[in-house]
Amino acid sequence: MSEDASPMLVVYDDPSDQRSLSLDDTSSTEESPDETRLSLETTNDAIPYIGQRFSTHDAAYEFYSEFAKRCGFSIRRHRTEGKDGVGKGLTRRYFVCHRAGNTPVKTSTDSKPQRNRKSSRCGCQAYMRISKTTELGAPEWRVTGFANHHNHELLEPNQVRFLPAYRTISDSDKTRILMYAKTGISVHQMMRLMELEKCVEPGYLPFTEKDVRNLLQSFRKLDPEEESIDLLRMCKNIKEKDPNFRFEFTLDTNNCLENIAWSYASSIQSYDIFGDAVVFDTTHRLTAFDMPLGIWVGMNNYGMPCFFGCVLLREENLRSYSWALKAFLGFMNGKAPQTILTDQNMCLKEALAMEMPATKHALCIWMIVAKFPSWFSAVLGERYNEWKAEFYRLYNLESVEDFELGWRDMVAVAVDFKDQTGEQQTMQQNLQNICLKTGAPMESHAATILTPFAFSKLQEQLVLAAHYASFPFEDGFLVRHHTKADGGRKVYWAPREGIISCSCHQFEFSGILCRHALRVLSTGNCFQIPDRYLPSRWRRISMTSAKLLQSTPNDHGERVQLLQNMVSSLITESAKSKERLDIATEQVSILLSRIREQPVSLQGVREMSSIGRNL
Structure with missing residues (x-):
């Protein structure tokens, strides 16, 4: 809003306290802040007025700051008269608009280059003056001058929050930001996570990405090599306490840390059971080390992510990725995963072909979806959100935000050197009770063997199997939905060998029998699912049992x-x-x-x- 549209363009002074105001006076001094007490305002009016009283000058400043925020500008402390502990002490204060005064011209020198920074000061004359009085016995501060005429446009409510005076990071938010920084997530992801936690619209936090970056810069160590030394020392200390902890590292020609990878004993145990499918995420970067972070994760029998290991690399090239994969295979006793999912990294793809030739390489859908904003938001504009929602619906995906929240915990485990297997298993044991839906013997049998997560997936297929018909066809069965007159899936079943397979290949993909195979088993009076189709990775085994046996x-x-x-x-x-x-x-x-x-x-x-x- 412009100055012409403002309803509060007033200038008035107390005749009994007329003093000259020079906003260009740079000889003012700032006193130490007093302890703020409750304000003694005599009215509920939101506009400063002559004679308005406050218990402290800080209370007056806060009142004027709130008034300025509503009007569309911010304020700063300007000139003072008097000084605490000298004579009468501090007697008068001036608070001015943030655009008051003019920036002094600096003399340039050849030895020190000058930054070309545009100043926001334009000689605005808006101010509030307060003076200390003892008329009522106890000292208090009274408004003796006020002007609200600005020579610049005032900001709208959705713009004023971006002024530096109103961009503040609370202590609790600082703690969370520093915690996020340890996990290696980007500043943009930090902002999105905090918006979700605080339930605010995107862009409405009381601080900006620039403020977060400045905060992180202030906490960053001056010597990055110290961080690397601390990390290596930490790994060695853990190794001394836990001989089963494993780590590998390399040094460059300057004897500085180049690459380092590590894994816990519990992670190696988990991999032995659940390491058939692994995600290798290399999309994070640790700010403290300025190094890319790669984490190996999988899914356990309860459908929860499990941490296998992680690596920090100096460079993202073929040599570095080959070293990382060799180190990982060394941790896991040479056992390569059947399938590994990564992002679209060509160097990593080449390294996988060299170090894990028998492993099937696929692209992780979540790592691709997470890049959609940078790919399509500028092209689609306002239609991007609508397009994204339709994409999620077609491919049955959850939101990227939920994915980031889940991944944040995995990254925290990697960089904080915490083994959270025990807490994770405790949580898994408290899952909901199983409820049978079909009453079929196969369902009851599977419920006693599979975990709640795996059983729920199988139960979905059992319920759907009732909607399918099976017909003998050549050396197997043709299974199709009861509403279809043609098509279907080919199922081969050998009862004596206990082998069943379907052309949809769902079991090969997920380890859960499909509705087509379950329909054939039901038609053939099979009351229990063959043991080989209840794989150990989905059974009710726990790491506690594995530890007891080992x-x-x-x-x-x-x-x-x-x-x-x-x-x-x-x-x-x-x-x-x-x-x-x-x-x-x-x-x-x-x-x-x-x-x-x-x-x-x-x-x-x-x-x-x-x-x-x-x-």
Whole structure:
């Protein structure tokens, strides 16, 4: 809004306190801020007026600042008269428009280049003057001068928030930004995450991307090599405490850190079970090290992401990626994944062909979708959001924001050196109870073996299988929807060998039998899904069980604790139905009888006594 349209273009002064105001006076001094107390305003009016009183000059400043924000400008402290601790102390203060005064001309020197910065100051005369008085006994501040006439346009409400005076980052927001910086996500992603957390529209945070970058720059160490040394030292310290922790690194010709990769013992265990399909994400960059970050992740039997390892690389070239893949295979005892998903990185593609020739390489859809804004937003303009929503609907995708929120936790695990497997498994055990929908024996059987996540996927196919018809066809079956008169999928089933396959290849893709194969099994009076089609990666196994099986005879106390955890899980799962409780009671009785038949060593008695005293 312009100055002509403003309803508050007033200038007035208290005749009893007339003093000259020179906005170009640069000899003013700033006093130390007093402790702010409650304002003593005598009216609820939002416009400053002569005689308005405040308990402190800081309270007056805050009032004038709020008034300026509503009008479309910001203010700054200007000239003062008096000084705390000298004579009468501070007696008068001037607050002026942020565009008051004129920028002094700097004399240029050849040795020091001058930045060509455009100043916002234009000699605006808007101000508020306050003076200290003791008329009522206690010192207070009274407005003795006020002018609201501006020689520049005032900003609209959606523009004024971009003024530096109103762009503030709270302490809590600073903490979150620094945490995000450790995960390596971009400043743009930080802003989007905080907008989602605070439920504000894009662009309406009280700070901008530039403010975030300035904050990160102020916290960044002056010597990047110190960060690398700290990282290498941290890996060595973890290795001393945990011999199963693995890391590899290389140094350049200057003996500086060039590449480093690491993985946890629990990550290696997870990979042994769930490492058939791996995502290698190289889209993040750690600000502190100024190095690209690559993380290897997968999906466990509960449908949750699991962390396998990560790497920091100096360069993104064929040599670096080849080294990273070799290091990863070394961590995983030479076991390559069946499928690996990456973004469209040609150097990485070549490295994969060299180091993992038997692994199928595919592009990760989420890494491609995340780049859509930079590819299409400028071309499509206002139609971009509509096009994106239609794309998600056609390909049954969730939002990129949800993907980024999930990925943020994985990156945090990578760079914070935290092993969160235990907390993750605890969360997984608290998933919802399973509800049968078809009542078919195959469904009941699968429910006792598969995890809730995998069973829900199979259950969807079981429900849909009822809508399909199967016909004997050559050496197999033709399965098609009951509303279709032609077409369909070819299913081959060999009951004696327990082999079934479908032309849709869903099981080969996801490890979950398709509706077509389930329809044929149901038609053939098969009441249980063949064991080979309930793969171990989707079964109700846990890392706790794996640790118990792999533990050594020397860690007796740990094995007892793990067994207690398994028994607790057994009770929780068995109590969900009468059938489960009957099975558990019968099997535990048999197991208990077998255990009592085993001899007890004297050493075992001593260890149990020790454990009992510690509990």
